[in-house]
Amino acid sequence: MSNLVIAEHDNVSIKGATLNTVTAAVACGGDVHVLVAGHNASAAAQAASQIAGVSKVIHADSEVFAHALAENVAAQVLAIAGNYTHILFPATAGGKNVSPRVAAKLDVAQLSDVTLVLSADTFERPIYAGNAIATVQSKDATKVLTVRTTGFDPAAASGGSASVETIAVIADSGKSAFKGSEIAKNDRPELTAAKIIVSGGRALGSAEKFAEVITPLADKLGAAMGASRAAVDAGYAPNDWQVGQTGKIVAPQLYVACGISGAIQHLAGMKDSKVIVAINKDPEAPIFSVADYGLEADLFVAVPELVNAL
Amino acid sequence: MKILVPVKRVVDYNVKVRVKSDGTGVDIANVKMSMNPFDEIAVEEAVRLKEKGFATEVIAVSCGVTQCQETLRTAMAIGADRAILVETTEDLQPLAVAKLLKALVDKEQPGLIILGKQAIDDDCNQTGQMLAALADLPQATFASKVEVVDGKAQVTREIDGGLEILSINMPAVITTDLRLNEPRYVTLPNIMKAKKKQLDTFKPEDLGVDVSPRITTLKVSEPPKRSAGIKVPDVASLVDKLKNVSKVI
Numbered sequence: 001m002s003n004l005v006i007a008e009h010d011n012v013s014i015k016g017a018t019l020n021t022v023t024a025a026v027a028c029g030g031d032v033h034v035l036v037a038g039h040n041a042s043a044a045a046q047a048a049s050q051i052a053g054v055s056k057v058i059h060a061d062s063e064v065f066a067h068a069l070a071e072n073v074a075a076q077v078l079a080i081a082g083n084y085t086h087i088l089f090p091a092t093a094g095g096k097n098v099s100p101r102v103a104a105k106l107d108v109a110q111l112s113d114v115t116l117v118l119s120a121d122t123f124e125r126p127i128y129a130g131n132a133i134a135t136v137q138s139k140d141a142t143k144v145l146t147v148r149t150t151g152f153d154p155a156a157a158s159g160g161s162a163s164v165e166t167i168a169v170i171a172d173s174g175k176s177a178f179k180g181s182e183i184a185k186n187d188r189p190e191l192t193a194a195k196i197i198v199s200g201g202r203a204l205g206s207a208e209k210f211a212e213v214i215t216p217l218a219d220k221l222g223a224a225m226g227a228s229r230a231a232v233d234a235g236y237a238p239n240d241w242q243v244g245q246t247g248k249i250v251a252p253q254l255y256v257a258c259g260i261s262g263a264i265q266h267l268a269g270m271k272d273s274k275v276i277v278a279i280n281k282d283p284e285a286p287i288f289s290v291a292d293y294g295l296e297a298d299l300f301v302a303v304p305e306l307v308n309a310l
Numbered sequence: 311m312k313i314l315v316p317v318k319r320v321v322d323y324n325v326k327v328r329v330k331s332d333g334t335g336v337d338i339a340n341v342k343m344s345m346n347p348f349d350e351i352a353v354e355e356a357v358r359l360k361e362k363g364f365a366t367e368v369i370a371v372s373c374g375v376t377q378c379q380e381t382l383r384t385a386m387a388i389g390a391d392r393a394i395l396v397e398t399t400e401d402l403q404p405l406a407v408a409k410l411l412k413a414l415v416d417k418e419q420p421g422l423i424i425l426g427k428q429a430i431d432d433d434c435n436q437t438g439q440m441l442a443a444l445a446d447l448p449q450a451t452f453a454s455k456v457e458v459v460d461g462k463a464q465v466t467r468e469i470d471g472g473l474e475i476l477s478i479n480m481p482a483v484i485t486t487d488l489r490l491n492e493p494r495y496v497t498l499p500n501i502m503k504a505k506k507k508q509l510d511t512f513k514p515e516d517l518g519v520d521v522s523p524r525i526t527t528l529k530v531s532e533p534p535k536r537s538a539g540i541k542v543p544d545v546a547s548l549v550d551k552l553k554n555v556s557k558v559i
Contacts (some may be wrong), residue, residue, distance in 0.1 A: 093470045100439035109524035136531040175448035175479045184474040254558040275556045292539035305545045
């Protein structure tokens with residue numbers, strides 16, 4: 001048994017989701033190797049070698065990985081896939097983009113959003129927005145998995161001493177080119193890695209009010225900011241803040257839902273949070289059915305009051 | 311240029327599914343079925359590209375049981391020109407669907423294949439990427455904007471932390487995210503018109519594809535229930551609970 005984890009990184013450091021994926025790989029049994037495919041990514045490869053439980057880091061370095069294009073990253077994984085029984089990606093936007101390409105080329109099924117490893121071939125994964133949990137068994141020789149990070153504790157980022165092997169790089173597919181990106185710069189923790197998340201819903205009423213009411217609370221708590229689908233669709237918050245079935249899946253220590261009614265698809269993204277607080281003036285809002293602490297109040301009054309009380 | 315739009319028939323997004331008491335699956339007898347919402351966005355986008363003059367024909371495809379015809383009629387009511395049903399009662403998994411679609415791509419030679427990023431029943435998020443790999447095509451997943459510029463597809467993608475713009479050679483596979491467009495309401499005249507549009511049916515054998523499942527579902531169970539907590543009367547008691555009971559701040 002040998003496992004390959006595809007690292008998510010920014011060429012300098014390893015992203016947190018990689019650590020949860022390593023834990024899932026360890027649970028599959030056998031050696032754990034990590035592939036760092038990047039551009040000038042020696043620092044990231046070094047960081048990967050420190051992760052506890054990793055025995056080897058495979059480093060592929062080239063300009064063709066500068067923007068993690070799916071065609072190129074998948075080709076690099078396939079170049080070494082024959083050595084592994086399990087290939088694991090974090091179930092992030094990046095991992096989900098690449099992993100099915102790898103599975104299809106290997107002619108194997110993919111197990112998406114795995115939340116529990118029961119044995120080397122049997123896993124649990126949520127279906128129907130988390131309203132049911134399926135126990136599934138793969139008959140394929142190679143198991144390709146995406147790992148829901150909230151299902152696994154992160155491996156320790158230090159303490160390991162894996163060797164780093166540099167490998168030959170595949171050729172650019174030439175079919176896809178990066179044109180640009182708009183990445184919001186802020187000092188807040190990443191949504192999926194945050195210990196505290198403050199989320200706003202449609203009740204905020206406008207982008208201005210969203211910023212005016214939610215931001216001070218997030219600042220005070222050192223929290224990441226999230227939003228319901230309704231708030232994102234209405235343009236109150238950026239797309240990548242969406243928490244829910246088809247957005248980000250989060251499980252922070254504290255989730256504060258402000259003016260969010262609690263549609264099934266939103267609950268699917270946050271119901272594994274340790275403590276949930278709901279502030280909503282509608283006593284019938286479904287969010288109260290999952291909240292540890294419900295405050296039935298006008299958020300425009302209660303949230304500023306909460307900021308002052310903290 | 312033709313655009314191929316695969317659509318999936320799924321349990322309607324408003325239905326809260328129940329796990330069967332024998333643990334063999336979820337109960338979908340007598341529940342409302344609809345087109346997967348992401349696929350509806352895909353159909354709308356393809357029809358808009360045709361209306362803008364970039365495409366000449368929009369072909370909707372569905373793989374599954376006979377009733378998928380209804381889903382295809384809906385796609386044609388939105389504006390797809392014709393439809394193909396690959397009919398089977400087999401439990402189709404994403405790899406099998408991707409293989410069926412690959413066979414249809416070979417047959418129809420579309421310039422673009424636009425489909426939803428994930429289906430809201432199995433939540434897999436695989437089929438588009440698998441099709442792209444099998445057909446050796448470039449992909450742009452999680453699209454929030456699609457343009458055709460100088461014979462290439464320029465796609466804005468929703469990624470972690472923001473947006474990214476890719477320019478990909480066509481033919482290409484694009485998967486849709488929520489903010490790509492808002493699908494139009496289907497009107498009665500268009501529903502009537504859709505009934506007269508061409509719908510061809512194939513079997514997986516006709517396309518030479520083995521669709522047998524690779525993954526066995528051993529059990530389906532209810533998720534652990536999260537019980538409702540308490541209502542607090544005011545902000546002060548909320549702060550007290552968070553600090554002294556849960557100790558999370």
